[in-house]
Amino acid sequence: MDSGRRDVPIPPHRITPLKENWIKIYKPLVETLLVQVRFNMKSRLVQIRTCPETKDKDAIQKAADFVQAFALGFDVEDAIALLRLDQLFLDSFQIEDVKNLKGDHLSRAIGRIAGKNGRTKFTIENVTKTRIVIADHKIHILGSYQNIRTARTAISNLILGRAPARVYRNLRSMSARATF
Structure with missing residues (x-):
């Protein structure tokens, strides 16, 4: 694979x-990063390549990260942040x-992470x-390096069976230390 081209596989779901959302995905890639992009229906790949107008040397990597984030299940609006901010990363891990x-133990762990009506997940995000x-037994986190570490610690504690109230308390103390 040469540096001027990337293929991002898209899962069937x-x-x-x-x-x-093709227009929302296509426009920022073509207008902001100045790369060429197409969806190959047969191979189920989003193919991205540079063109003579491409100025940013990191454009192809940013574009691939953006499409990969969407393929993992993030909203287009959240994934677009990867194009705008340099300090954003994507981290994935499995509950196992x-x-x-x-x-049932796996189902309960996923339930603890999501919380009632998604409240625990939203609290950790905020x-x-x-x-x-949360995609089955895989968890994907988008954010800055330090924030991903904090979120991953909170999610790991929930998987290990800690009470959500205790995890919230630890999150609040970590965020209070990080802001000062």
Whole structure:
């Protein structure tokens, strides 16, 4: 793979959202980063390549990260932040990386992370200034390096069975230390 081209695979469950949001994805890549982009229906790849107008040497990597974030389940608006800010990263891990869980135990761990009506997930996102996608047993976090670490610690504690109230308390103390 040469440096002027990237292919980003799109999972089957994200093809319909990709088609519905194609203009929102296509415009920032072509107008802001000045790269060429197309969706190959047969191979299910978003193909990105540089062109003579491309000025930014990191444009191809930023474009690939943006499309990858969308493919993982992030909203277009959240993924666009990857194009605008240099200090944003994407981190993914599996629940099994923290603790080997099966069946109902795995379901309960996912439930603890999401919380009632998604409240726990939203609280972690708001306190750590990150975006989180829970996709089956995989967790994807978008944010700055330090914020991803904080969010990952909170999620790991929930997977290990800590009470959400205790995790909230730890998050508040971590965020208070980080702001000063």
